[in-house]
Amino acid sequence: MKRVVAALGTLGLALAQEAHRVAITHPVSAFNRETNFLLIWVLVFSVLVFGVVAGALAYVTWKFRAKPGREGEPPQFHGNDRLEVVWTVIPILIIFVLFGLTARSLILVNKPIPGAMKVEVTGYQFWWDFNYPELGFRNSNELILPAGVPVELEITSKDVIHSFWVPGLAGKRDAIPGQKTLLHFTPEKPGVYYGFCAELCGPSHARMLFRVIVLSQEDFERFAQAAQAYTPPVADAQGQQVFQQNCMACHSVQGKMPPAVIGPELAFMGNRTSLAAGIVDYTPGTLKAWIRDPLSMKPGSKMPGFPQLSEQELDALVRYLDGLKVEGLDFKALPKF
Numbered sequence: 001m002k003r004v005v006a007a008l009g010t011l012g013l014a015l016a017q018e019a020h021r022v023a024i025t026h027p028v029s030a031f032n033r034e035t036n037f038l039l040i041w042v043l044v045f046s047v048l049v050f051g052v053v054a055g056a057l058a059y060v061t062w063k064f065r066a067k068p069g070r071e072g073e074p075p076q077f078h079g080n081d082r083l084e085v086v087w088t089v090i091p092i093l094i095i096f097v098l099f100g101l102t103a104r105s106l107i108l109v110n111k112p113i114p115g116a117m118k119v120e121v122t123g124y125q126f127w128w129d130f131n132y133p134e135l136g137f138r139n140s141n142e143l144i145l146p147a148g149v150p151v152e153l154e155i156t157s158k159d160v161i162h163s164f165w166v167p168g169l170a171g172k173r174d175a176i177p178g179q180k181t182l183l184h185f186t187p188e189k190p191g192v193y194y195g196f197c198a199e200l201c202g203p204s205h206a207r208m209l210f211r212v213i214v215l216s217q218e219d220f221e222r223f224a225q226a227a228q229a230y231t232p233p234v235a236d237a238q239g240q241q242v243f244q245q246n247c248m249a250c251h252s253v254q255g256k257m258p259p260a261v262i263g264p265e266l267a268f269m270g271n272r273t274s275l276a277a278g279i280v281d282y283t284p285g286t287l288k289a290w291i292r293d294p295l296s297m298k299p300g301s302k303m304p305g306f307p308q309l310s311e312q313e314l315d316a317l318v319r320y321l322d323g324l325k326v327e328g329l330d331f332k333a334l335p336k337f
């Protein structure tokens with residue numbers, strides 16, 4: 001009994017901690033306040049319809065139940081024009097109201113916001129790329145945005161269909177190869193928001209997450225300026241050499257869009273809160289485990305493992321990667337939503 005209580009307690013705590021990650025009912029942008037408004041109306045009508053239908057059914061079942069002393073078939077009724085008109089007209093009215101509200105919300109959330117900052121979002125099996133064409137830098141798996149500034153995401157995919165979804169900030173948008181879909185919203189509060197791929201896209205679909213890091217405008221300015229003028233720091237010369245020999249064919253560390261993209265941008269690795277599309281928190285330890293054997297952490301991943309690297313080479317490599325960062329910004333200290 002004690003163990004059951006303890007297990008339930010742990011589950012409750014875990015749920016309470018996780019709750020912030022997928023809370024569309026905890027809106028932090030005008031986009032999601034709109035979604036919530038719609039959700040409440042749909043719920044109100046659903047509860048109303050359920051109450052009336054289930055109530056009528058219960059009443060009829062009870063009222064016309066078999067009574068003692070009554071023999072043979074009960075009296076038969078055929079149709080009731082007035083009732084039939086009522087139960088046709090009321091649902092039609094409900095549908096019209098919901099249609100109107102939905103159309104209103106869709107128009108509002110899809111309206112381009114003047115002066116929005118553009119970010120190109122590209123889905124790959126099983127990670128996300130974020131390029132800032134106007135600001136001239138690129139990051140992967142963590143979308144960094146300024147609070148209070150409208151953003152326009154231009155979403156596409158380079159392989160199969162994915163879907164970009166940050167429940168706390170905005171609705172889902174499919175990432176379709178050869179096509180661009182747009183998503184507009186304005187993040188309001190600095191913090192870390194959890195994102196998901198919401199379209200089954202292969203064996204590690206469930207591990208294709210990401211994070212959105214919303215910074216204050218001053219912090220974002222600092223990051224953007226440092227990212228534009230970025231020269232990758234060399235925290236470990238041997239590590240850099242190991243990187244150039246083994247990793248450079250697929251990974252850029254310049255923080256700029258390379259001519260051909262194969263793997264995620266590693267320029268700001270030391271600033272990351274998460275690793276490998278949000279599947280684990282970023283630490284030098286998880287980074288080392290990932291490089292040695294990514295497939296055990298993410299089945300189907302297109303990153304090969306490096307079991308041939310010695311312990312010492314791996315440590316040097318991790319020191320080098322951890323040193324790739326913009327100094328003076330700590331994203332891990334931000335509140336989580």
Ligand code: HEC
Nearest residue numbers: 125126127140141246247250263264275276277301302303
């Ligand atoms: C053949 C191309 C290829 C090579 C070589 C390669 N990688 Fe990768 N790497 C990838 C791909 C693709 C991903 C994305 C995997 C995923 O998330 O499914 C990735 C992901 C990563 C990530 C996680 C990135 C993030 O945004 O969190 C790190 C770190 C990484 N690789 C480091 C390395 C290092 C270090 C080496 C060299 C020892 C290396 N990679 C060699 C293709 C490669």
Ligand SMILES: [Cu+2]
Nearest residue numbers: 162197201208
């Ligand atoms: Cu996906």
